[in-house]
Amino acid sequence: MIMDDGRKGLAILGSTGSVGTQTLDVVRTFPDMFDVVALACNRNLELLGRQIEEFRPRYIHCNGAEDEKSRLLTNGMRECDLTELVCQDEVDVVVTATTGDVAIAPTLAAISARKQIALANKETIVMAGEIVTSLANSEGVDLMPLDSEPNAIWQCMRGERATVSKLIITASGGAFRDTPLGQLSSVTPEQALRHPTWAMGRKITVDSATLMNKAFEVIEAHWLFGMPWQDIEVVIHPQSVIHSMVEFVDGSVKAQLSKPDMRLPIQYALLYPERIENSRIERFDPVATGSLTFQDWERER
Structure with missing residues (x-):
């Protein structure tokens, strides 16, 4: 109550x-x-x-x-x-x-x-x-x-769930995103904990480095949003600014953007359905951020 x-x-x-x-x-x-x-x-x-x-x-x-x-x-x-x-x-x-x-x-x-x-x-x-x-x-x-990714999907789907055709979940790629494949066999737990964009707990940081966290998020998206497996896509987005995207039946795509800060999705969920100003959250500046890039994830990793 x-x-x-x-x-x-x-x-x-x-x-x-x-x-x-x-x-x-x-x-x-x-x-x-x-x-x-x-x-x-x-x-x-x-x-x-x-x-x-x-x-x-x-x-x-x-x-x-x-x-x-x-x-x-x-x-x-x-x-x-x-x-x-x-x-x-x-x-x-x-x-x-x-x-x-x-x-x-x-x-x-x-x-x-x-x-x-x-x-x-x-x-x-x-x-x-x-x-x-x-x-x-x-x-x-x-x-x-x-979590920032399913929370972003939830925000983008709000009021339009019936016309969603695809979910696009972004991944930073974790600590080993740019590590040559030949060096992966010798990486250390300490290296796995050096996430390039997010400050998170130890387990999720390691899961991010191995992309296991993204596998979990695909499963989450399937059950939370009722999406068929074939309509859930993962892309690498090194800047961690776009937290996920939703494609609709007409080809339009909505994306949720913000600086990497877990307090924002937490606030959205706790205050739902209201949005209230929070001056402690750093605002997204597109000019200062510069280019946003995407790439496919490597199956062999």
Whole structure:
């Protein structure tokens, strides 16, 4: 339920990770729009403690020693498991910003409780896409993608879904985009973590370097938007300015452009269907940006 003061109640799973911390940045920008009802993380209890002190959630979930966890519980705060946490009455939107399959069960529970889902956890759709989307459709729940590429598709399709003919997902190419093929066998994890345009978590940065992340996004696009596999295309776009494109039956193409900043798609999802000015987001300058280029991805990589 929306709070009496009009704020949306948020449950953030993975609050100490990259997407989780940037979600809280958006909350800081719009404190009158959101109430942080619940926070969940794995083992970064130090950061979780600081988040609890700042945002005063009523519910938390974390892993760690019992004495460490008990020190976090203040002012009547409760610890509960993820499926219970996301179903609390005060929660309107569940942000799934974890990695791995841990988000599947709480996502299904939240959908059954008719909570809106702000979806950053790719594994939920990759592993259980048909189950999740079918349940969301039957319960009338919005699945709002937070990742820049599916979020861009969602924005471009808005109001015109019936006339879409193709989805074009862009990829930066990751850390090894320009690495000669003969050198790929000797690259290191440290090199894989040097993404050329995005600042992201470690797992997604490595997945970007191997293009596994893009494979996940193709699967996401298939289930989230109901597009046939043959109508989903991937192109390399080194500048990471165009986040995805949508082609329509008449040949027109819409593209969503912005500086690489995860706070923008997060804000779009959390404030949907409204758009509100955020002076902290750097604006796209086409002249300063210069040329935008595209290339096919190399199958042999």
